[in-house]
Amino acid sequence: MVSVIIISVLEKGYLLFYDIRIMAKKKQYAIGVDIGGTNMPCSLVDDKGKILRTIEKKTLPEQGADSLALRISESVKELLTYFKGRLKKGTILGVGLGVPGILDHKRGEIVTCPNLPGWKNVPIIKLIKQKLKMPVLMDNDANCAVIGEHWIGAAKGTKNAILLTLGSGVGGGIIIDNKIYRGSHGVAGELGHITIVAEGALCGCGNHGCLEAYASANAAARTAKERLRKEEVISTLREKDINKITAHDIFLHAEAGDIFSKNILFESGKYLGMGIATFANIFDPDIIIIGGGFSDAEKYLLPAAIDEAYKRAFKHVMDKMKIKKAKLGNNAGMIGAARLFF
Amino acid sequence: MVSVIIISVLEKGYLLFYDIRIMAKKKQYAIGVDIGGTNMPCSLVDDKGKILRTIEKKTLPEQGADSLALRISESVKELLTYFKGRLKKGTILGVGLGVPGILDHKRGEIVTCPNLPGWKNVPIIKLIKQKLKMPVLMDNDANCAVIGEHWIGAAKGTKNAILLTLGSGVGGGIIIDNKIYRGSHGVAGELGHITIVAEGALCGCGNHGCLEAYASANAAARTAKERLRKEEVISTLREKDINKITAHDIFLHAEAGDIFSKNILFESGKYLGMGIATFANIFDPDIIIIGGGFSDAEKYLLPAAIDEAYKRAFKHVMDKMKIKKAKLGNNAGMIGAARLFF
Numbered sequence: 001m002v003s004v005i006i007i008s009v010l011e012k013g014y015l016l017f018y019d020i021r022i023m024a025k026k027k028q029y030a031i032g033v034d035i036g037g038t039n040m041p042c043s044l045v046d047d048k049g050k051i052l053r054t055i056e057k058k059t060l061p062e063q064g065a066d067s068l069a070l071r072i073s074e075s076v077k078e079l080l081t082y083f084k085g086r087l088k089k090g091t092i093l094g095v096g097l098g099v100p101g102i103l104d105h106k107r108g109e110i111v112t113c114p115n116l117p118g119w120k121n122v123p124i125i126k127l128i129k130q131k132l133k134m135p136v137l138m139d140n141d142a143n144c145a146v147i148g149e150h151w152i153g154a155a156k157g158t159k160n161a162i163l164l165t166l167g168s169g170v171g172g173g174i175i176i177d178n179k180i181y182r183g184s185h186g187v188a189g190e191l192g193h194i195t196i197v198a199e200g201a202l203c204g205c206g207n208h209g210c211l212e213a214y215a216s217a218n219a220a221a222r223t224a225k226e227r228l229r230k231e232e233v234i235s236t237l238r239e240k241d242i243n244k245i246t247a248h249d250i251f252l253h254a255e256a257g258d259i260f261s262k263n264i265l266f267e268s269g270k271y272l273g274m275g276i277a278t279f280a281n282i283f284d285p286d287i288i289i290i291g292g293g294f295s296d297a298e299k300y301l302l303p304a305a306i307d308e309a310y311k312r313a314f315k316h317v318m319d320k321m322k323i324k325k326a327k328l329g330n331n332a333g334m335i336g337a338a339r340l341f342f
Numbered sequence: 343m344v345s346v347i348i349i350s351v352l353e354k355g356y357l358l359f360y361d362i363r364i365m366a367k368k369k370q371y372a373i374g375v376d377i378g379g380t381n382m383p384c385s386l387v388d389d390k391g392k393i394l395r396t397i398e399k400k401t402l403p404e405q406g407a408d409s410l411a412l413r414i415s416e417s418v419k420e421l422l423t424y425f426k427g428r429l430k431k432g433t434i435l436g437v438g439l440g441v442p443g444i445l446d447h448k449r450g451e452i453v454t455c456p457n458l459p460g461w462k463n464v465p466i467i468k469l470i471k472q473k474l475k476m477p478v479l480m481d482n483d484a485n486c487a488v489i490g491e492h493w494i495g496a497a498k499g500t501k502n503a504i505l506l507t508l509g510s511g512v513g514g515g516i517i518i519d520n521k522i523y524r525g526s527h528g529v530a531g532e533l534g535h536i537t538i539v540a541e542g543a544l545c546g547c548g549n550h551g552c553l554e555a556y557a558s559a560n561a562a563a564r565t566a567k568e569r570l571r572k573e574e575v576i577s578t579l580r581e582k583d584i585n586k587i588t589a590h591d592i593f594l595h596a597e598a599g600d601i602f603s604k605n606i607l608f609e610s611g612k613y614l615g616m617g618i619a620t621f622a623n624i625f626d627p628d629i630i631i632i633g634g635g636f637s638d639a640e641k642y643l644l645p646a647a648i649d650e651a652y653k654r655a656f657k658h659v660m661d662k663m664k665i666k667k668a669k670l671g672n673n674a675g676m677i678g679a680a681r682l683f684f
Contacts, residue, residue: 102658111658160526174624176518183626184502185662190623195616195654198539198551207619207654209540274537277549281532282516282624284525312537312549316444316453320527 028091029083030341031076034098034141034333035059035068037116037168041330042075044083044092045338049152051331055079061116065127072097073131094135095128096337098144100171105186108138114169114204137340141165143180143189144336145326146173149289151339153327158286162279163326164191165292166272166301169204170212174283192216196274214271217247217294224250224264235260251297265300272301273308280313280321291326298325370433371425372683373418376440376483376675377401377410379458379510383672384417386425386434387680391494393673397421403458407469414439415473436477437470438679440486442513447528450480456511456546479682483507483675485522485531487668488515490678491631495669500628504621505668506533507634508614508643511546512554516625534558538616556613559589559636566592566606577602593639607642614643615650622655622663633668640667 028047033040036059043054055075060067076095083092101113108125110116128136139147146155146163155161159178165171172191174181182188192212193205200209201219213219227233228242236258237245253261276288295301302323310318328335370389375382378401385396397417402409418437425434443455450467452458470478481489488497488505497503501520507513514533516523524530534554535547542551543561555561569575570584578600579587596603618630632644644665652660670677 102656158526172624176523181518183659184500184628185626185659187656187659188624188626190626190656193623193656194536194620195538196540198542198613198616200540205656271540274540278536278620281535282514282530284527284530284532286526314444314529314532314535314547317525317527317529 026088026091028093028342029087030093030338031079031095032098032144032334032336032338033072033075033095034144034330034337035072035100036141036333037061037100040068040071040075041334042072042079043331043334043338044079045335047342049148049335049339051334053079053082054334059116061113061119065110065119065122065124069124069127069131072128076132076134092134093341094137095132096144096340097124097128097136097138098141098333098337099124099138100141102187102190103138103140105138105182135341137337139180139182139337139340140171140173140189141333142171142173142191143182144173144334144340145171145291145328145332146175146189146289146336147180147339148328148332148334148336149291149326150175150178151335153332153335154289154324155287160283160285161287161289162191162283162285163289163291164215164272164275164279165326166216166290166294167292168216168218170210170216170275171292176283191275191279194275194278196271196278211271211275215268215275217292219271220247220250220264220268220294221245223267224261227260227264233260237261247294247297251300254297254300262300265297266304268294268297269301269304270308273305274312276305276309276323277312280309280317284317285321287322287324289324289326291329291332293330295325368430368433370435370684371429372435372680373421373437374440374486374676374678374680375414375417375437376486376672376679377414377442378483378675379403379442382410382413382417383676384414384421385673385676385680386421387677389684391490391677391681393676395421395424396676401458403455403461407452407461407464407466411466411469411473414470418474418476434476435683436479437474438486438682439466439470439478439480440483440675440679441466441480442483444529444532445480445482447480447524477683479679481522481524481679481682482513482515482531484513484515484533485524486515486676486678486682487513487633487670487674488517488531488631488678489522489681490670490674490676491633491668492517492520493677493681495674495677496631496666497629502625502627503629503631504533504625504627505631505633506557506614506617506621507668508558508632508636509634510558510560512552512558512617513634518625533617533621536617536620538613538620553613553617557610557617559634561613562589562592562606562610562636563587565609566603569602569606575602579603589636589639593642596639596642604642607639608646610636610639611643611646612650615647616654618647618651618665619654622651622659626659627663629664629666631666631668633671633674637667 170192512534
């Protein structure tokens with residue numbers, strides 16, 4: 001133990017007295033929840049970022065916010081029950097939420113969630129606190145992912161890092177000077193919603209030509225379907241019901257040698273590269289990390305993306321900046337959400 | 343005068359004693375130089391951002407770096423001579439340079455300047471220090487401009503601010519958490535070089551479809567010339583030599599009622615709006631400031647830009663973010679360059 005006594009005497013005669021004792025640190029824990037469109041894993045995470053146990057329930061967004069808050073509190077209670085007696089009392093600091101939407105941090109509300117239809121101005125923090133007598137914090141899901149990757153993943157040790165999560169959409173998170181950057185109103189980092197094709201395809205956000213409308217898993221599936229319907233291309237994807245083709249199908253067919261599928265992925269990668277070039281020239285970061293389920297197709301996406309980014313961004317940045325796949329996979333969100341407490 | 347006494351007693355028995363006296367602050371000054379493609383104003387600036395005197399020489403980039411360093415040191419010496427005896431000794435802290443290029447801050451070098459052809463790896467700091475026995479600092483010119491605007495201009499009092507300078511190119515500067523953001527290798531803020539039209543017009547940087555290739559003064563002039571040559575449009579601009587049309591001509595003709603000229607400016611504004619939307623969604627800043635000579639056409643550019651940005655960016659950001667014209671005009675660069683010392 002270190003004890004420090006500081007006495008400050010100001011001119012007017014005030015006496016300030018501080019006694020700061022830094023105790024030997026007890027191991028601490030937090031619970032991180034990653035609210036996805038389908039599933040909602042809830043993990044107990046220690047203060048080194050290690051996941052001790054995960055409970056996964058369905059998100060079921062159509063059942064509304066109260067039902068979601070109930071299922072989150074059930075997951076948390078199950079974790080608390082499991083660890084009762086195994087962990088020291090008072091060492092679980094609270095519940096961190098990764099939410100896939102635009103948040104109002106002051107009010108503790110979800111303003112809107114593109115992937116949870118009908119979720120507008122939901123006081124999620126209040127709803128969960130009513131069910132759990134624990135502190136609750138939240139952040140955008142991509143912010144949680146980049147916090148996790150910066151803590152113990154691909155961006156560990158970097159000062160400025162950008163994360164792009166490629167899934168049904170394209171999310172983003174920004175680390176500046178070792179801290180998450182949330183902007184002036186808590187909404188910064190919507191990196192999927194930058195215009196890269198001025199009059200391009202309609203995006204879920206209502207804008208045209210967003211990066212998300214070209215480099216997401218949904219965009220790849222849309223492009224493949226459109227071409228298979230309109231053009232006389234040869235592809236093993238024709239063996240499937242065209243309406244049901246997913247980005248994962250495209251990846252599997254590419255792996256099996258289908259040229260059409262490979263080209264769709266190379267094209268996604270090319271647009272991803274335009275985004276990477278844009279973020280390179282804006283942020284000049286140490287690293288840009290590519291995460292999310294669609295990044296499993298990295299073997300097609302990344303070479304095309306890196307090639308395009310080199311064509312477009314300043315060489316001085318590209319030569320020094322790293323581009324890497326995310327390291328924590330699906331766990332980044334829970335780990336980052338828990339990190340909000342440490 | 344305020345006197346603070348701090349006594350720290352550590353457990354091991356060390357006694358630390360500080361006596362900090364904050365003296366009544368002497369007024370201080372710095373010299374700011376804004377190295378432009380044509381002119382190079384050099385100002386003595388006080389610690390409140392007030393310009394006391396400016397000396398302007400030509401940049402003459404074709405004469406090389408040594409010649410430029412000589413002319414900068416001459417301007418500085420003229421200022422020092424003028425103020426000799428009028429200012430207290432030791433109160434002029436140094437010379438700050440605003441440089442229109444990519445800088446290597448560690449080496450004190452200009453890596454490359456798109457608008458100063460042939461300027462590669464120029465040790466500008468060393469060259470000037472050889473001629474002046476004074477501290478010399480530098481930053482990118484757009485960084486200096488946003489530092490100036492944040493200090494005493496349109497972004498005063500904001501925490502997160504973005505500046506776009508519309509001139510022959512489009513420059514950018516980023517203030518995050520009240521500090522200039524330079525990135526990991528000193529090159530951040532190249533906001534003119536983001537792809538907004540995937541396969542669009544060639545930009546000076548070698549990329550296609552950059553914001554600069556659509557929203558700069560040069561881009562407006564290029565578009566006007568192309569259309570007047572290829573299309574049968576009616577415009578009073580036809581009274582001029584088409585090859586010599588500038589953005590300023592377009593502005594003057596718009597002011598005189600020429601519809602074609604107005605539409606060219608509205609179109610520039612529309613693309614500017616795509617850039618604004620992109621920066622709004624990425625940074626969620628307090629304010630985006632539009633500066634540079636071409637922003638004098640704000641009456642056409644800004645309404646179109648704001649309209650387009652509202653269509654494209656998240657409403658939650660746009661409703662809270664301000665979009666304003668820069669306040670310091672051509673002085674922002676010198677003021678910001680001097681500010682590097684305060």
